[in-house]
Amino acid sequence: MIKKNEILTIDIENVTSKGFGVGHVGDFVxxxxxxxxxxxxxxKVIKVKPRYGYGKILKVLSPAPHRIESPCPISDKCGGCQWxxxxxxxxxxxxxxxxxxxxTRIGGIKDVIVNDVMxxxxxxxxxxxxxxxxxxxxKSDFAIGMYAPRSHRIIPVEICAIQHPIHVPVLKxxxxxxxxxxxxxxxxxxxxxxxxxxxxxxxKATGEVMVVLVVNxxxxxxxxxxxxTLTDIGASTVLINSxxxxxxxxxxxxxxxxxxxxxxxxxxxxTWYQLSPPSFFQINPVQTEVLYxxxxxxxxxxxxxxxxxxxxxxxxxxxxxxxxCELVIGVDIVPEAVNDAKKNAALNGIENAQFICGAAEExxxxxxxxxxxxxxxxxxPPRKGCERELLDAxxxxxxxxxxxxxxxxxxxxxxxxxxxxxxxxxxxxxxxxMFPMTSKVETIVLLHRSDT
Numbered sequence: 001m002i003k004k005n006e007i008l009t010i011d012i013e014n015v016t017s018k019g020f021g022v023g024h025v026g027d028f029v030x031x032x033x034x035x036x037x038x039x040x041x042x043x044k045v046i047k048v049k050p051r052y053g054y055g056k057i058l059k060v061l062s063p064a065p066h067r068i069e070s071p072c073p074i075s076d077k078c079g080g081c082q083w084x085x086x087x088x089x090x091x092x093x094x095x096x097x098x099x100x101x102x103x104t105r106i107g108g109i110k111d112v113i114v115n116d117v118m119x120x121x122x123x124x125x126x127x128x129x130x131x132x133x134x135x136x137x138x139k140s141d142f143a144i145g146m147y148a149p150r151s152h153r154i155i156p157v158e159i160c161a162i163q164h165p166i167h168v169p170v171l172k173x174x175x176x177x178x179x180x181x182x183x184x185x186x187x188x189x190x191x192x193x194x195x196x197x198x199x200x201x202x203x204k205a206t207g208e209v210m211v212v213l214v215v216n217x218x219x220x221x222x223x224x225x226x227x228x229t230l231t232d233i234g235a236s237t238v239l240i241n242s243x244x245x246x247x248x249x250x251x252x253x254x255x256x257x258x259x260x261x262x263x264x265x266x267x268x269x270x271t272w273y274q275l276s277p278p279s280f281f282q283i284n285p286v287q288t289e290v291l292y293x294x295x296x297x298x299x300x301x302x303x304x305x306x307x308x309x310x311x312x313x314x315x316x317x318x319x320x321x322x323x324x325c326e327l328v329i330g331v332d333i334v335p336e337a338v339n340d341a342k343k344n345a346a347l348n349g350i351e352n353a354q355f356i357c358g359a360a361e362e363x364x365x366x367x368x369x370x371x372x373x374x375x376x377x378x379x380x381p382p383r384k385g386c387e388r389e390l391l392d393a394x395x396x397x398x399x400x401x402x403x404x405x406x407x408x409x410x411x412x413x414x415x416x417x418x419x420x421x422x423x424x425x426x427x428x429x430x431x432x433x434m435f436p437m438t439s440k441v442e443t444i445v446l447l448h449r450s451d452t
Contacts, residue, residue, distance in 0.1 A: 002025060002028050002045060004047065004053075007043070007058065008030070008043050010030055010032070010040070010043055012039040015035070019033070019082030019438070021033075021036055023035065023041070023043075023055075028051065028053065029053075030052070031054050032055040032057060033054075033057070036066060036085075036086055037090075037094065038065060038067075040060075040062035041058075042057070042061055066086055067085060067086065067087075072084045074157075078145075078148065078149075079147045079148050079150070081161075081162060082437070083437050083439065088119065091436065092117040092433060095431055095433060096116060099429065102410050102412065103413050106417070107414065109413070112429060117432065117433050118290055118433065120287060120433060123436035123437065125160075125165065126284045126436060127162050127284065129201045129202070129283050130160075130167055130200050131197055131199050133145075133197055134186065135154050135185055136186075136187050143185075144157065144171050144175055157171060162436070164200070164202045164209075166233070167200050169234075170198070170211060170233060170234075171198065174213070174230075177222075183195055194217045196215060197214040199277065201275065202264075203275075204266065205265065205272075206266070208264035209237075210260075211237070211238045211239070212238075212240075212251070214241045214250065215240060215243065219242075227259040235260070237261055238259045238260060239255050239256060240255070241255050251277070255277055255278075262276065263340075269289055269292070269293070269320060271348055272347050274314065274343050274347060276314075276340050279314045279336055279337040281314055281316075283434070288434075290432055292316070294430050295317050295444050296317065296320060298444060298446040299324075299403050303324060305376050306327045306373055306374050306376075307327070307328045307374070307375065308328070308329045308377045309329070309330040310364055310381070311331070312332045312341055313340075313341070314337050314340040314341050318330040318341070319341075319353065321378070323350075325352075325376070329356065329367075330354070330355045331355075331360050331364060332355070332357065333357070333360070359387075360381075360386075360387070361387035361390040361393075364393055368394075368396070369393075374397070375400055377399050378403050378404075379404040379406075380404075381406070381411075385406070385415050391419060394422075395418075395422030395424075398449060400449060401447070402424065402446075405444050407440065409443060416445065416447070423451060424448065424449050425448050427446050427448055428446035429444075432444065
């Protein structure tokens with residue numbers, strides 16, 4: 001019987017989609033932060049369940065051949081990365097295994113061929129967006145940074161290898177401003193304090209920088225001076241987001257522009273996108289071009305198709321598909337995203353795109369029941385995957401081609417199981433590394449049905 005605080009020697013056999021190394025003590029499974037396939041570790045057991053537990057590395061007794069020195073001084077504490085201490089090519093191999101395991105174990109899809117993960121030539125820095133929580137520390141101090149793994153403890157960020165370099169000076173300027181103006185950090189427990197989150201978004205194409213200050217108030221003292229300071233550092237636009245509600249939702253619904261246009265612009269291939277604060281966009285601009293390129297190639301558009309993008313965001317792959325099909329219809333539940341998508345269509349001179357605001361699982365079944373003839377559907381849902389109602393509607397309508405873009409192998413496998421049972425054949429699985437130094441992986445799959 002394994003006990004808490006027991007010290008064990010374990011061999012790490014594989015890794016999970018959450019970045020844990022997996023080892024066994026008999027039939028007992030031990031998940032260990034920082035463990036890599038091939039490691040032999042001395043581990044302290046910190047949590048025990050009947051058949052599994054969690055461990056903390058005390059010492060690396062025999063390192064895996066792909067274990068390297070982390071370039072980040074806080075990577076063993078910060079939850080932003082899991083694999084700074086792992087050779088990049090090995091990371092790509094791990095991610096391929098994670099996708100294949102999910103499709104087989106969760107999806108029940110046998111003999112599936114998963115292509116090698118498409119990685120980056122220069123894997124960091126790559127993130128164009130970061131959300132930094134601001135939390136009180138003691139009676140008079142505060143911290144700005146990233147959460148430690150699986151906790152609400154903040155690790156202050158003074159340098160970050162995966163973030164755009166401007167993030168650090170922006171955070172320092174905001175910290176100095178808060179100290180000088182006695183602006184308190186927001187306390188979830190008491191619902192007091194002002195500064196809740198700092199959101200920074202950058203554009204690879206234009207160099208523009210958006211800073212959003214999420215506050216438990218209508219405004220901030222000397223906010224114009226803060227905006228001027230951030231502009232001097234390199235911010236193109238600064239906004240206040242008033243978020244007075246309790247809970248851990250990151251942003252409220254009301255935005256006020258302090259300086260700039262209130263949005264930034266990004267380009268993927270030849271397509272331009274206008275990005276407002278609440279709109280979703282992929283966080284890795286280099287790999288977004290790879291991702292959308294693969295998705296379009298899988299779709300095999302000839303110019304005559306009606307295409308639907310079920311989670312269109314600010315235009316996503318739909319705008320890139322518009323020049324290759326007769327009509328594209330985009331659906332998204334976020335009004336600001338749909339507004340951006342419409343603006344982006346105009347920005348790119350696209351006239352064969354329509355956008356509808358609403359939940360995909362409500363809008364698309366209704367359109368299909370009413371007789372919309374759709375040839376290709378792009379699915380790009382959030383991490384939770386697609387709603388059952390949406391998948392069932394596609395199955396019932398016998399949509400010929402589905403291209404599913406997923407950021408979570410587990411929910412992808414779950415949804416593929418339903419689609420395959422509904423008559424679809426999985427013909428291509430291509431992982432793309434959108435998130436180097438982490439255990440996350442984006443996957444594009446192609447599904448066809450022949451009874452249409």
